[in-house]
Amino acid sequence: MSKRIWISLVGTTVLVAAGLLLAQPGPGPGGRRGRGMGPQGGQGIQNRVPTAKNAKEKAILDVLDEMDRNQRGGNMNVPMEDGRLLRLLAESIGAKHVVEIGTSNGYSGLWQCLALKATGGRLTTFEIDAGRAAMARENFKRAGVDGIVTLVEGDAHEKVVEVVGPVDIAFIDADKEGYTDYLTKLLPKVRPGGLIIAHNVNPQMADAEFVQAITTNPDLETIFYAQGGGVSVTLKKRGME
Numbered sequence: 001m002s003k004r005i006w007i008s009l010v011g012t013t014v015l016v017a018a019g020l021l022l023a024q025p026g027p028g029p030g031g032r033r034g035r036g037m038g039p040q041g042g043q044g045i046q047n048r049v050p051t052a053k054n055a056k057e058k059a060i061l062d063v064l065d066e067m068d069r070n071q072r073g074g075n076m077n078v079p080m081e082d083g084r085l086l087r088l089l090a091e092s093i094g095a096k097h098v099v100e101i102g103t104s105n106g107y108s109g110l111w112q113c114l115a116l117k118a119t120g121g122r123l124t125t126f127e128i129d130a131g132r133a134a135m136a137r138e139n140f141k142r143a144g145v146d147g148i149v150t151l152v153e154g155d156a157h158e159k160v161v162e163v164v165g166p167v168d169i170a171f172i173d174a175d176k177e178g179y180t181d182y183l184t185k186l187l188p189k190v191r192p193g194g195l196i197i198a199h200n201v202n203p204q205m206a207d208a209e210f211v212q213a214i215t216t217n218p219d220l221e222t223i224f225y226a227q228g229g230g231v232s233v234t235l236k237k238r239g240m241e
Contacts, residue, residue, distance in 0.1 A: 050084065056144065060114055063143040067107050071139075075105045075132065078173065078199055082228040083111035086171060089195060089233065090115035095168035096122070099189075101156045101182050102174035103127035106136030108199075112171070113145040122148045124163060126156035126174075157181055165189035173199035179210035192238040196220075202230030 052058035068080060078086075090098055090112050096119060098112050103125040112123055123145075127133040133153045140146040152159050157178060163186070170186040172179055179198060190196060201211065201224060214222045214234045225231040 056117060057114060060110055060117070060143045060145065063139060064107065064110050067105065067110075067139060071105050071107070071135070075107070075135075077104060077107040078111075079228040082199065082231055083108055085225065085228070085231060086197065087111045087114045089197065090121075090169055091118055093168060093193070093195065094119050096120065097165075097167050098123050098169045098171065099160070099163055099167050099186060100125040100171045100173070101160065102172070102199075103136045103151060104132050104173075106139040108171065108173060109136065109149065110139065110143055110145065112169075113140075113143070113148065116148055117145065121168070122150065124150045124152065126152045126154070126159060128153075128155055128174075157185075160185050163189055166191035167194060169195045169197060171197045171199070176200060176205055176207050176210075179207050180213055183210065183213055187236070190236050192236055194236050196232075196234040196236065198232045198234075200229050201232040202226065205230070 050061055052061050064083070067077070071077070086108060089095075091114075095112075095115060098116060098121065100109055100112065100123060103109055104127065106125075109123055109125050115121070116123055125136070127136060130153060133151060137146070137151060140149045140151070152162075156174060160182065165188075167186065167189045168191060170182075170190055172182050172186075174182070183196065187196065196214070198210065198214075200206070211232075214220055214232060219237055220234050221237060222232055222234040225233060
């Protein structure tokens, strides 16, 4: 990866981190620090763990909390702050269709379902491992969101071409060397104004070809969020009048 790209990454990270501090969990009840807590924010400001607005939201948050405590081992779940970021972005753009590459046990999918239950949307998620897919189905059912989730089991490189657009958000969190292929196949299905979000986009794990693709295409605008596991957020630009 070129030095120029990573210098640009650091600069944009500073800007986006300032605007996305809501994605950091803060102290829980009694001042305790929540799971996945990031460093203290500016001037001592910290965010608190999510507070449920109603019973349906609480049901999903309760399952997420149980998964956070008991299902992280071996499932490569995103940090809580990254899950909150996914929910924030999906709900803020009114997402109706989110496509996720890499279901695992359903942890990141449930964060996105928090938004989709509010927007009347749906999640299409792909998982290659049968054991993890089975866990995800059970977690989606326990959280009461199985009715808005289509879980496709198998190789997403082959099956993602079957996705019918428009797609509001494409979230990629699978084999890092495959990110460019997923981008190529999903980008035409993402609506103008939609987002491509990728996880583990950091100096240790990012695929240089993918970073090049999302930072040099004039149809795209990309920023990087260095908190948590490292997230890139790419806007598919609308045309200008």
